[in-house]
Amino acid sequence: MKKEVISSNKAPQAIGTYSQAVKVGDTVYLSGQIPLVPGMMELEKGDVRAQVARVFENLQAVANAAGGDLSNVVKLNVFLTDLGNFPVVNEVMAKYFREPYPARAAVGVAALPRGAQVEMDAIMVLGAK
Numbered sequence: 001m002k003k004e005v006i007s008s009n010k011a012p013q014a015i016g017t018y019s020q021a022v023k024v025g026d027t028v029y030l031s032g033q034i035p036l037v038p039g040m041m042e043l044e045k046g047d048v049r050a051q052v053a054r055v056f057e058n059l060q061a062v063a064n065a066a067g068g069d070l071s072n073v074v075k076l077n078v079f080l081t082d083l084g085n086f087p088v089v090n091e092v093m094a095k096y097f098r099e100p101y102p103a104r105a106a107v108g109v110a111a112l113p114r115g116a117q118v119e120m121d122a123i124m125v126l127g128a129k
Contacts, residue, residue: 001025008065011058012036015113020062028066028124032079033058034116048085048117052092055120060096068126073102075123083108085117 006021006028007013014020014031021030035044035054038061044054056070063069078089086106093101102122112119 006062006066008061010038010061010064012038012041015041021066023066026126028063028068028072028126030059030062030066030073030122030124032077032119032121033062034113034119036114036116043114043116048082049088049092051117052085052089053095055118056092056096059120059122063122063124066124066126068124070096071098072124072126073097073122074125076102076104077121078104078106079109079112079119080106081109081112081117089118 001024004023005019006023008020011020011033018031021028033055035051036042036058037044037054038058044050060070063072080086080089083106
């Protein structure tokens with residue numbers, strides 16, 4: 001099956017040897033997003049709530065570039081430097097997702113790139129709502 005690289009200038013550019021997303025058939029694998037502000041490539045200012053919202057905005061931009069949106073996400077992985085912030089993730093996530101919610105995992109990590117407090121990646125299936 002053919003792989004298609006997906007990119008969006010409305011999301012932070014890749015800062016390593018990876019693509020923002022890769023599409024295979026109707027499935028799109030979205031790379032991890034940290035709360036970098038597109039164009040500036042600096043962390044979102046503010047608290048963890050602002051960082052979580054920025055990550056969802058970045059994922060939304062890449063999902064749009066692939067021809068979908070966050071309603072097409074079937075699996076979401078959340079990485080947090082402090083699992084005590086998980087209620088904030090739930091609160092902010094409710095502004096971006098509606099039922100049926102995607103399957104999800106939350107993992108506590110020691111550190112994330114650029115000192116971010118949160119990173120998320122996703123799997124999206126186009127046509128899945």
